[in-house]
Amino acid sequence: MTKTSQTDKIRSGQGFIAALDQSGGSTPKALALYGIEESEYSSEAEMFDLVHAMRSRIAQAPAFNGDKVLGAILFEMTMDRDIAGMPTAQYLWQERGVVPFLKVDKGLAEAADGVKLMKPMPDLDALLTRAAAADIFGTKMRSVIDAASPSGIEAVVAQQFEIGKQILGHGLMPIIEPEVTISIADKAEAEALLMRSLLTHLDALPESQQVMLKLTLPEIANFYAPLVNHPRVLSVVALSGGYSRDVANARLAQNTGIIASFSRALTEGLSAKQSDAEFNAALAAAIDDIHKASISG
Incomplete structure (x- = not known):
């Protein structure tokens, strides 16, 4: 892995940065939006296992690759875990072409x-x-x-x-x-x-x-x-700051040279209850929308 090639990828601006960095305080809300209620887990460890499973599912989805996703921001516990048997940061860059950041x-x-x-x-x-x-x-x-x-x-x-x-x-x-x-x-x-x-x-x-x-x-x-x-x-x-994906994308498209780094607007519409085909299709649509707004300015 070379810092130069990663710097060039970010500088190119031909995509967006995914924010996958919900921490302890915001994780229950992120899981609830994903269709997993607080009643479905009984400890913080279980909660973090569930959110890591969500992030792993996103990272391994076919559309989540360096073609449209330039980078991903990780929570510390995500950095310390594996995806598909590889340390998360290495998996993102080596397997997906996505530059890893840490909150x-x-x-x-x-x-x-x-x-x-x-x-x-x-x-x-x-x-x-x-x-x-x-x-x-x-x-x-x-x-x-x-x-x-x-x-x-x-x-x-x-x-x-x-x-x-x-x-x-x-x-x-x-x-x-x-x-x-x-x-x-x-x-x-x-x-x-x-x-x-x-x-x-x-x-x-x-x-x-x-x-x-x-x-x-x-x-x-x-x-x-x-x-x-x-x-x-x-x-x-x-x-995205609480704007819906449509509003965030519309505002983003008006600002030349600025790309997205969305969290809630990226995962809007994703659910643990979806089949892999449904999940991958919904994520691909979100990635396409955010990518289009990121490069249209």
Whole structure:
């Protein structure tokens, strides 16, 4: 596996990144949407076995390959498990041509100043060392912006870049994700503040370094073009953020150079109760729709 070929694949932008990184807090909801209720498992271990089975089913589906899926973001426990008898990251790249990423944050701190920063990550260096050894290409970490608060947004971006530099130090590609909540009244103002802060921090990076950005789809089409075109940005990807797949795809198609990194919008309509033929057909349709929106901008 070569980092260069993986970097080229992400830079090409001819596809999207699948987010398969639900963690402990969001797993019951993901399983419920997949047709498995909480009454059907009795322990956290069983819950994680079930969600890994779901992710394995997705990863092994015929349509889930590097033709349209550029990368996949994994939960730590998924990285530590196997798919089809191979470590997950190796399976994705070697068998499917899909670049593996790892979710590294430990969730969100309490809301303050209109934002939710990331909780401390005291074991991050050890996790990054394991990730590099497991053939992970990059990482993802999420903060949340709930208001157009200049100081709050600057705190989010500063924390993201501080940890991003730590990730770069391990030879991994950080996906910086300051999510703007889609339902807030001052979303456009928050996006303007966010872009200004991101540009400042990007300009301060050494010429030899690049990061990726994962952003909520903006209120104004192509608003984030200065980020898409920034020399320190390998790729800008969009989160679905609670939009339905149709709405997310429609917004995505209006933004040139931004590709999808959808979670809920990818798995919408998939069910544990489906036959393999039904499941594979539903996933193929979702992949086609998201891929089309990703490359149409």
